[in-house]
Amino acid sequence: xxxxxxxxxxxxxxxxxxxxxxxxxxxxxxxxxxxxxxxxxxxxxxxxxxxxxxxxxxxxxxxxxxxxxxxxxxxxxxxxxxxxxxxxxxxxxxxxxxxxxxxxxxxxxxxxxxxxxxxxxxxxxxxxxxxxxxxxxxxx
Numbered sequence: 284x285x286x287x288x289x290x291x292x293x294x295x296x297x298x299x300x301x302x303x304x305x306x307x308x309x310x311x312x313x314x315x316x317x318x319x320x321x322x323x324x325x326x327x328x329x330x331x332x333x334x335x336x337x338x339x340x341x342x343x344x345x346x347x348x349x350x351x352x353x354x355x356x357x358x359x360x361x362x363x364x365x366x367x368x369x370x371x372x373x374x375x376x377x378x379x380x381x382x383x384x385x386x387x388x389x390x391x392x393x394x395x396x397x398x399x400x401x402x403x404x405x406x407x408x409x410x411x412x413x414x415x416x417x418x419x420x421x422x423x
Contacts, residue, residue, distance in 0.1 A: 307394035309387065311406045312377070314415045317342075320377055320403065326370045327377045329409070330386055333422075339409055340419030342379065347422055350389060363397065375401035382408040 312320065321327060327345040329336065332353050341347060348365045351357050370376040376399060378386035383406050390404040405412070413419060 336422040377403040379405040
């Protein structure tokens with residue numbers, strides 16, 4: 284229960300802070316738009332857990348940078364350091380999760396707190412990607 288409360292508290296803090304620091308907008312995209320962005324070479328970060336990656340598969344070439352671990356814990360600084368290795372603040376980046384909720388909050392944080400200028404969130408997440416018969420691969 285404490286872990287669940289911590290998650291929701293963290294999300295509430297995200298929302299409050301995200302609307303105040305930078306004026307960068309998160310762009311919510313659909314699966315067909317994701318395909319176009321992947322073809323343009325924009326980095327995709329999958330923020331789901333290891334068990335989720337194994338259960339559904341992942342987008343080929345995506346960067347697997349889990350935010351919450353299997354116990355619902357997170358290390359924001361470590362996560363941000365890994366994200367910075369994939370894309371700097373001036374490069375576009377796409378976040379994806381199972382259904383778009385976690386990735387949307389993290390995208391807002393990157394855009395409005397950290398200062399990333401072009402952040403995309405995949406609406407409906409990988410579940411919609413798979414529903415539309417798009418390809419996933421087994422994670423490494």
